[in-house]
Amino acid sequence: MGVYLSTPKTDKTSEDGENNRLRFGLSSMQGWRATMEDAHAAIPDLDTSTSFFGVYDGHGGKVVAKFCAKYLHQQVLKHEAYMTGDIGTSLQKAFFRMDEMMRGQRGWRELAVLGDKINKFTGMIEGLIWSPRGGDKNEQVDDWAPEEGPHSDFSGPTSGCTACVAVVRENQLVVANAGDSRCVISRNGQAYNLSRDHKPDLEIERDRILKAGGDMEFKQNKFLPVEKQIVTANPDINIVELCDDDEFIVLACDGIWDCMSSQQLVDFIREQLKSEMKLSAVCEKVLDRCLAPSTAGGEGCDNMTMILVQFKKITHTQTASSSNEVSSSTSEELEAIADKGLLPFAFCVLRCLETFFNFGMSFVQMLQHRFEHQ
Structure with a gap:
């Protein structure tokens, strides 16, 4: 072909x-x-x-293009510069990290799976065989720990890719x-x-x-x-x-x-x-x-x-439009109340609430005065 x-x-x-x-x-x-x-x-x-x-x-x-599509954004997230808001540095370090990750036994295995040289199941078995055995359970494990195996001296793929x-x-x-x-x-x-x-x-x-x-x-x-x-x-x-x-x-x-x-x-x-x-x-x-x-x-x-x-x-025009819609809606509701002859009733309710509030404040002041003289 x-x-x-x-x-x-x-x-x-x-x-x-x-x-x-x-x-x-x-x-x-x-x-x-x-x-x-x-x-x-x-x-x-x-x-x-x-x-x-x-x-x-x-x-x-x-294979390298597929590798980067799978792992580059993950490495951006994991770099300490990303945590501090320095996205540029975390991107640069992630680019370099791709080269490091594609070497050795682990790199060979991942590239072999992505390149259809071995299937995913075989890749999982390879990972179980050659992955380093952990010691202390509380010990922090490297997210890309090196593996010992027949391809430990693998220096990286012969292909490459652009990345934008x-x-x-x-x-x-x-x-x-x-x-x-x-x-x-x-x-x-x-x-x-x-x-x-x-x-x-x-x-x-x-x-x-x-x-x-x-x-x-x-x-x-x-x-x-x-x-x-x-x-x-x-x-x-x-x-x-x-x-x-x-x-x-x-x-x-x-x-x-x-x-x-x-x-x-x-x-x-x-x-x-x-x-x-x-x-x-x-x-x-x-x-x-x-x-x-x-x-x-x-x-x-x-x-x-x-x-x-x-x-x-969301533009300023949209925001202003939303505010106008709210104001317009409120005005329409008030007009509807007035049209229905409910405006006097509304004022009556407000007057009752005001009287109740004033009574409550007087009651609180009375209690406070009594406690001060005990």
């Missing part, structure tokens, strides 16, 4: 979700590629005030990116890139590759084995304060961005949202729009994954 199929696989995996702060839709499609190497994660409630979204584009296989992640907490948006997937925000209809594509034609990326001993002539350095290519997991971090003009963000792999510019995609989405409320359906239309009619041109032939996150907001 070559790189491309004879006919594209257009079946899509789609999902929708929401909470009181935002709603999201996503879709992914294998397309013309012989295998599906994209993965994604959408967790609207990472905690009570935080949402997490990520796209992962596998390179050389699917967005974390939303209240009015703060934090984007972490390593690779050529991209995050874009629509601010009053204008597209703004919140990440930089890490491609060799990016000057800072070209300089990094050359300084690290890489070259620009080959897709990989022909003098190095696959597992020793000059790459880094260190992400760019971008922190944005959200405002009322911010409509939605898009996270997508390069299968989308190779076919549409950031502004073209924002314009397309805004047009679709005029008639389509289901966000996953909008994503599906984008994938269909990008899919090439054949493999002759190259563009539109990659795996495609896209997450669309739309912000909910």
Whole structure:
């Protein structure tokens, strides 16, 4: 089997979700590629005030992308920086942690299960056999304790993936990116890139590759084995304060961005949202729009994954409108009372309540006076 199929696989995996702060839709499609190497994660409630979204584009296989989709957001939660509100640092540490976790016996086992080399049941048995035996029951156990076994010297997978992640907490948006997937925000209809594509034609990326001993002539350095290519997991971090003009963000792999510019995609989405409320359906239309009619041109032939996150907001106009509705409702109720001739009765009730209150206060004062003189 070559790189491309004879006919594209257009079946899509789609999902929708929401909470009181935002709603999201996503879709992914294998397309013309012989295998599906994209993965994604959408967790609207990472905690009570935080949402997490990520796209992962596998390179050389699917296992690393699937591994990151399964574990990266968990590691963000567990880092101490997250507890103090430093989301940027917790994201950076989680990116590095992925490399550490994919080594050794435990890393080999998890990747083997995700890569369909062994089934989940066999993986569970392997875990029971090679997991370290605990000592003191009260001793804190490492959430990724190393295992001793035949693959203890496993140095990591030969494949990799991009990772473009967005974390939303209240009015703060934090984007972490390593690779050529991209995050874009629509601010009053204008597209703004919140990440930089890490491609060799990016000057800072070209300089990094050359300084690290890489070259620009080959897709990989022909003098190095696959597992020793000059790459880094260190992400760019971008922190944005959200405002009322911010409509939605898009996270997508390069299968989308190779076919549409950031502004073209924002314009397309805004047009679709005029008639389509289901966000996953909008994503599906984008994938269909990008899919090439054949493999002759190259563009539109990659795996495609896209997450669309739309912000909910209560504007000052809505708040004022709600207040006016309450005031209007109260006025209408009073008018109804007056129309029914009940207004004198209402005043009578209020007068009785006032008399009862004054009597109660006098009684309390009398008791207080008597106790003071005893």
